[in-house]
Amino acid sequence: MPTNEGVEVKQSQISGAGKGLFARNAFSPGDIVVAVDRPLVAELEIDRMLDTCAWCFQRGLTNPIEKMNAAAMGLPNGSTEIKNCTGCQRVGYCSKACQSKAWKREHKYECKVIGVKDRPDLPPGVRGVIKILGRLKADSKSESVHVKDILSIWPAGDPKGLDKIGTQDKQRLDDFKFLGHAAWHYCGSPTIDGLDAQSTSIGLLSNIMNNAFDLSSPLDDIKLGIGFDPLICSANHSCDPNASLVFNQPGQEIRALRVIKPGEEIFIRYMEVTNPFSVRQAELKERYFFTCQCIKCKKGVGLEADQFLKRPEDLESEHHKLADTLVSRHESTLSKFLVDGSDARRVAAIQAEGYAVLENQQATIVEVKQAIQMCIDSKLWPWTRQPVPQLCRRLLALYLESGSIYLAFLLGIKMHFEILPPLYPQEFDSDRLINAWVVSTLINVLCGPTNQSLHQEFAERGLELRLIYFGFLFYLHENTPQMHGASTPFGKVIKSTYEQIMAGVNIPEADIKEKISIAWPTLETLAKSVDTSSL
Ligand SMILES: C[S@@+](CC[C@H](N)C(=O)[O-])C[C@H]1O[C@@H](n2cnc3c(N)ncnc32)[C@H](O)[C@@H]1O
Numbered sequence: 001m002p003t004n005e006g007v008e009v010k011q012s013q014i015s016g017a018g019k020g021l022f023a024r025n026a027f028s029p030g031d032i033v034v035a036v037d038r039p040l041v042a043e044l045e046i047d048r049m050l051d052t053c054a055w056c057f058q059r060g061l062t063n064p065i066e067k068m069n070a071a072a073m074g075l076p077n078g079s080t081e082i083k084n085c086t087g088c089q090r091v092g093y094c095s096k097a098c099q100s101k102a103w104k105r106e107h108k109y110e111c112k113v114i115g116v117k118d119r120p121d122l123p124p125g126v127r128g129v130i131k132i133l134g135r136l137k138a139d140s141k142s143e144s145v146h147v148k149d150i151l152s153i154w155p156a157g158d159p160k161g162l163d164k165i166g167t168q169d170k171q172r173l174d175d176f177k178f179l180g181h182a183a184w185h186y187c188g189s190p191t192i193d194g195l196d197a198q199s200t201s202i203g204l205l206s207n208i209m210n211n212a213f214d215l216s217s218p219l220d221d222i223k224l225g226i227g228f229d230p231l232i233c234s235a236n237h238s239c240d241p242n243a244s245l246v247f248n249q250p251g252q253e254i255r256a257l258r259v260i261k262p263g264e265e266i267f268i269r270y271m272e273v274t275n276p277f278s279v280r281q282a283e284l285k286e287r288y289f290f291t292c293q294c295i296k297c298k299k300g301v302g303l304e305a306d307q308f309l310k311r312p313e314d315l316e317s318e319h320h321k322l323a324d325t326l327v328s329r330h331e332s333t334l335s336k337f338l339v340d341g342s343d344a345r346r347v348a349a350i351q352a353e354g355y356a357v358l359e360n361q362q363a364t365i366v367e368v369k370q371a372i373q374m375c376i377d378s379k380l381w382p383w384t385r386q387p388v389p390q391l392c393r394r395l396l397a398l399y400l401e402s403g404s405i406y407l408a409f410l411l412g413i414k415m416h417f418e419i420l421p422p423l424y425p426q427e428f429d430s431d432r433l434i435n436a437w438v439v440s441t442l443i444n445v446l447c448g449p450t451n452q453s454l455h456q457e458f459a460e461r462g463l464e465l466r467l468i469y470f471g472f473l474f475y476l477h478e479n480t481p482q483m484h485g486a487s488t489p490f491g492k493v494i495k496s497t498y499e500q501i502m503a504g505v506n507i508p509e510a511d512i513k514e515k516i517s518i519a520w521p522t523l524e525t526l527a528k529s530v531d532t533s534s535l
Pocket residue numbers: 012014016017018019020152153154157211233234235236237238288289290291292293294
């Protein structure tokens with residue numbers, strides 16, 4: 001059980017931001033600043049309730065072909081079997097050990113509630129509150145400490161917090177009240193000594209739903225559920241964070257991204273911080289109801305994230321017609337994307353269209369590709385300016401889904417060499433590691449017997465695919481422990497893949513590294529030459 005003595009919670013240095021998390025000790029890049037074995041509230045998404053362990057969050061694949069492929073690669077979801085709880089049949093576990101821990105800690109309070117025949121699956125926040133109320137009823141003395149901790153966070157921790165949400169988004173506040181009341185009702189409308197159980201339930205639900213972080217597996221980036229822990233959630237947001245929140249199934253950790261001195265406030269990112277100023281401000285306001293006052297936002301527009309290659313007024317006339325159509329399409333949201341300059345509305349509209357495609361979960365390969373092309377062809381966007389990097393990430397996922405391995409590989413190396421490093425300077429940044437992991441698995445497939453001609457083509461350019469694979473494997477092996485440790489599912493997969501591969505190699509590692517250093521500039525040149533027509 002981590003002690004977390006290296007941090008303390010006190011008044012934030014950001015005026016009006018309430019409390020914040022501060023370092024008591026010094027931390028180096030990659031150090032664990034805060035760790036919890038499992039967030040106090042950890043709930044699966046409704047869609048994941050039957051294929052993911054409700055205690056350790058390990059997912060078991062159900063499609064036999066995907067399962068076989070994952071098992072062949074030594075991935076944990078290839079060998080994980082989820083067995084349903086025989087009581088409720090609504091959630092499952094990967095082992096007796098997980099089931100037993102979950103039962104003792106929380107499932108005994110929800111099993112009968114969620115198992116009622118014909119009752120729809122309840123949302124994660126409601127299930128979380130049902131368990132807390134159950135624990136509170138069973139042992140109000142020790143559980144009331146946790147409840148107090150949860151309720152101390154914004155918005156329930158601020159007498160005006162819920163009203164502020166109501167003023168900005170009445171629907172959201174109504175949902176919090178309704179769902180909080182529902183959780184209390186599902187528990188049998190309990191009375192709990194010394195507490196107004198119904199309003200406690202609404203406060204708990206509001207704090208969980210407003211502050212919970214997504215829990216996604218780094219191995220496949222699939223959202224598994226939500227996690228809320230009062231200590232982790234006391235960390236404020238910065239668009240220039242000095243730490244990063246990672247989910248290491250089922251633990252959550254805050255890791256230092258750079259040197260943190262004793263007394264410094266710890267900031268994590270709540271959302272994508274490489275977006276332009278106006279997008280960051282609008283998204284934090286819409287989703288979290290605050291105006292970001294971080295050091296980066298205080299500098300306003302004009303930093304790296306807002307830069308174009310040319311001034312908006314230099315948008316060539318051939319793009320005006322499309323931009324004018326987009327201005328009318330996005331009139332209502334244009335202010336979120338406004339940029340400086342006399343052709344600001346046209347450029348804002350191109351930006352709005354790019355973000356609209358990104359938000360559309362059903363967007364096709366063609367639509368995502370067109371959105372990237374639209375930005376790049378305008379000659380205003382570098383590949384590193386949002387929303388292009390996020391669109392590239394989406395396109396890569398769509399290529400993977402459709403089996404377009406070679407295109408996914410080209411995009412993956414472009415991201416590795418050109419797009420991600422300036423956005424996330426630390427080599428051990430999660431986004432960079434996950435991309436490198438995807439690229440390494442793609443090279444493995446490309447090295448297979450069905451891709452002999454590609455092999456040959458690469459060899460003619462002086463690139464040996466197997467050697468490139470080693471380059472990515474070494475990168476992962478050296479950097480993953482700094483962000484994901486060695487004993488987490490991601491850390492273990494990297495370690496065992498490295499050990500397995502190296503056991504079959506009889507050339508010294510230093511010799512392989514030397515060959516990689518010769519091949520790497522050629523690969524980098526290839527990656528940077530990938531353009532919209534090659535994708
Ligand atoms: C998860 S809580 C963090 C803990 C919170 N400060 C508290 O006192 O409970 C998120 C809330 O903290 C405040 N906050 C966090 N980061 C901020 C920032 N960069 N600028 C302004 N307020 C911030 C906002 O009120 C936000 O809704």
